[in-house]
Amino acid sequence: MKHITFYLDFVSPYAWLAFERLPQVLEGLSYHLHYKPVLLGALLQQHANPGPAGVPPKRDWTYRHATWLGHALGCGLDMPARHPFNPLPLLRQALACSDDGTVNRYVAGTVLRHVWLGGQDALDPARLDVLAQALAEQLRPDAEGAGALPKALLRANTDEASARGVFGVPAFEVEGRLFWGLDSLPMLRAYLDGDAWFDGPAWDAAPAVPSGLPSVR
Incomplete structure (x- = not known):
């Protein structure tokens, strides 16, 4: 059985699309998924990456693309009333x-x-109350008196993701290999199916290509 860690932040439309698509992509395989929430903003900040929302034309395209993908994949996707949000x-x-x-x-x-x-609105107080009710049976027995633990878990998850090379979400880690983005799912499936390409030199050779840009000092 393969163990797959799915790093996600709920602010990412592609995390939603990957969440919906993943069962079909992995159909027929023996695997166990670990869903790990992380703070995408912290990962982006470490690489001075403003994210799609920080580049206005890219923001427009990302929202159009994600909405279309929700339609095309049949899972739906409606942009929330405000985005990005905390x-x-x-x-x-x-x-x-x-x-x-x-x-x-x-x-x-x-x-x-x-x-x-x-x-x-994802942060509408009334809707957050409804969400809390929907998750009530999933809460840890000591959840009400342990408000610091979710904060600590989020910090630990984000630190772990960064240490493993995660720079965005959705990201999937299996056996020390990292696959990023919705469009990496076919590649993830190929790896899990034992595609011989992954036994060759290409995986390690690709990132070893020298940069043609001048170094920043």
């Missing part, structure tokens, strides 16, 4: 259902649907 309340709500930094598929899916279906 995902910390959602990340901590999800991790209040965890004692080790991972959440189950029900928790991940409930929060993702809260954001990406219906086109509403």
